[in-house]
Amino acid sequence: MAILCAASSSSSAVFAPAKCNPSFSPLSSKRSIAGLSFAPSKPVATAVGKRGFAVRCQKDLSVVPLDQRWMFEESEVDGPDIWNKTWYPKARDHVNTEKPWYIVDATDKILGRLASTIAIYIRGKNLATYTPSVDMGAFVIVVNAEKVAVSGKKRTQKLYRRHSGRPGGMKIETFDQLQQRIPERIIEHAVRGMLPKGRLGRALFNHLKVYKGPEHPHEAQKPMELPIRDKRIMKER
Amino acid sequence: MNKAKVLKLAKGFRGRAKNCIRIARERVEKALQYSYRDRRNKKRDMRSLWIQRINAGTRIHSVNYGNFMHGLMKENIQLNRKVLSELSMHEPHSFKALVDISRNAFPGNKNVVHAPRKVALPLSV
Numbered sequence: 600m601a602i603l604c605a606a607s608s609s610s611s612a613v614f615a616p617a618k619c620n621p622s623f624s625p626l627s628s629k630r631s632i633a634g635l636s637f638a639p640s641k642p643v644a645t646a647v648g649k650r651g652f653a654v655r656c657q658k659d660l661s662v663v664p665l666d667q668r669w670m671f672e673e674s675e676v677d678g679p680d681i682w683n684k685t686w687y688p689k690a691r692d693h694v695n696t697e698k699p700w701y702i703v704d705a706t707d708k709i710l711g712r713l714a715s716t717i718a719i720y721i722r723g724k725n726l727a728t729y730t731p732s733v734d735m736g737a738f739v740i741v742v743n744a745e746k747v748a749v750s751g752k753k754r755t756q757k758l759y760r761r762h763s764g765r766p767g768g769m770k771i772e773t774f775d776q777l778q779q780r781i782p783e784r785i786i787e788h789a790v791r792g793m794l795p796k797g798r799l800g801r802a803l804f805n806h807l808k809v810y811k812g813p814e815h816p817h818e819a820q821k822p823m824e825l826p827i828r829d830k831r832i833m834k835e836r
Numbered sequence: 837m838n839k840a841k842v843l844k845l846a847k848g849f850r851g852r853a854k855n856c857i858r859i860a861r862e863r864v865e866k867a868l869q870y871s872y873r874d875r876r877n878k879k880r881d882m883r884s885l886w887i888q889r890i891n892a893g894t895r896i897h898s899v900n901y902g903n904f905m906h907g908l909m910k911e912n913i914q915l916n917r918k919v920l921s922e923l924s925m926h927e928p929h930s931f932k933a934l935v936d937i938s939r940n941a942f943p944g945n946k947n948v949v950h951a952p953r954k955v956a957l958p959l960s961v
Contacts, residue, residue, distance in 0.1 A: 681922060681926055682919065682922055683918075685882060685885065685886070685918065685921070685922070686922060686925055686926070724888070724892060725892055725895065725896070726892055727889050727890075727892050727893035727896070727921075727924040727925050727928075727931075728889070728925050729888055729889055729892050730885075731885070731888075
């Protein structure tokens with residue numbers, strides 16, 4: 600399997616033509632080091648759920664036993680081709696029980712910026728293994744939802760509308776009124792608008808958990824802090 | 837004769853479109869048009885997917901896609917986006933080496949102006 604990594608890495612090094620010599624050698628040396636460093640480790644099952652690197656070595660199909668070789672085509676004899684076929688996740692790459700859980704405190708954070716970051720993590724766009732047709736994202740818990748902030752005069756001027764379907768059935772309330780009534784709905788509304796609309800989007804929306812106070816019932820999932828890179832997310836005082 | 841061919845192509849369609857020749861013929865024509873168009877669209881979609889994956893992979897290292905590709909172009913690294921996206925998924929350490937090469941070649945925008953903020957930032961990565 601390490602041999603396969605080295606072999607595949609050498610085959611991909613062929614893509615870079617001979618012209619880029621200055622950058623060629625450190626690259627191939629780094630990659631061979633990477634290939635060798637994988638040798639002692641056992642084939643790691645897809646660690647997609649973990650943040651950061653998702654290392655996925657070839658599993659034990661790398662060398663096909665002689666008596667089964669007739670089942671595979673010529674090109675597949677050494678294992679599946681990961682360099683010419685774009686990777687698509689298998690079912691075991693997006694099991695819900697292995698996805699990470701994040702927690703974020705909404706106190707004094709600007710609503711839209713917070714919702715944008717949450718939607719990115721729920722959809723999985725922060726992962727290198729992002730696939731638009733598959734739910735690869737994480738779960739996000741939002742606590743202290745009633746303390747979320749908006750800038751300007753939005754607190755009294757932003758309107759939330761809903762319609763019951765009957766004529767004259769439009770109900771309008773301001774941000775402030777909705778925050779008094781059902782504060783979780785504000786963040787849910789914001790995040791739902793930023794997730795894709797469709798069957799997958801509705802399934803993704805269920806990965807958002809919003810709570811009113813500082814308590815949440817998901818301690819068993821050991822959520823970690825949601826890393827926020829937005830520099831303007833805190834409300835200016 | 838042609839009916840049999842059309843109905844063979846209509847397998848898996850919804851409702852009467854898989855059984856009744858009049859409806860199936862229309863749906864099969866449309867399906868063939870879509871497949872003609874989408875053989876060309878597939879190339880675009882795949883490239884877009886590779887770019888999104890590379891973007892995600894480089895942002896883990898605080899570099900965005902545009903600056904990363906600019907740095908690679910400067911160093912004359914001609915790896916294509918397909919291979920770069922597979923590297924970012926399967927060979928993360930090698931990909932980090934590429935990101936470092938790109939960052940040395942093009943350090944990114946130093947002229948970014950951030951809004952003045954008066955509150956200290958709690959948890960930004």
